[in-house]
Amino acid sequence: MLLISGSALPLQSRRAELISGALEITRETVNDDGCLYYKFSQDLETGEIISTELWRDREALEAHMAHDHTIKFFSRLDGVFAEPPVMTELEIN
Numbered sequence: 001m002l003l004i005s006g007s008a009l010p011l012q013s014r015r016a017e018l019i020s021g022a023l024e025i026t027r028e029t030v031n032d033d034g035c036l037y038y039k040f041s042q043d044l045e046t047g048e049i050i051s052t053e054l055w056r057d058r059e060a061l062e063a064h065m066a067h068d069h070t071i072k073f074f075s076r077l078d079g080v081f082a083e084p085p086v087m088t089e090l091e092i093n
């Protein structure tokens with residue numbers, strides 16, 4: 001399994017846009033083959049948006065990255081963040 005964790009601080013002026021996109025991609029992604037968990041949340045202290053994903057295997061994650069809903073989500077992120085997002089990947093055996 002693959003655990004993917006991410007965090008990013010959106011610009012205040014783009015926060016609603018990011019949340020809307022996150023809700024949209026979540027509705028699609030939870031139905032992707034091999035998606036075991038996919039959720040966005042918010043750090044109450046910093047306001048960072050946190051993503052947590054659990055995938056059956058790398059092939060499932062790669063298929064997800066090629067889906068139209070994923071490509072659409074990432075295409076909407078240009079200029080949304082106050083600083084570059086941080087992503088961490090952990091393989092779980």
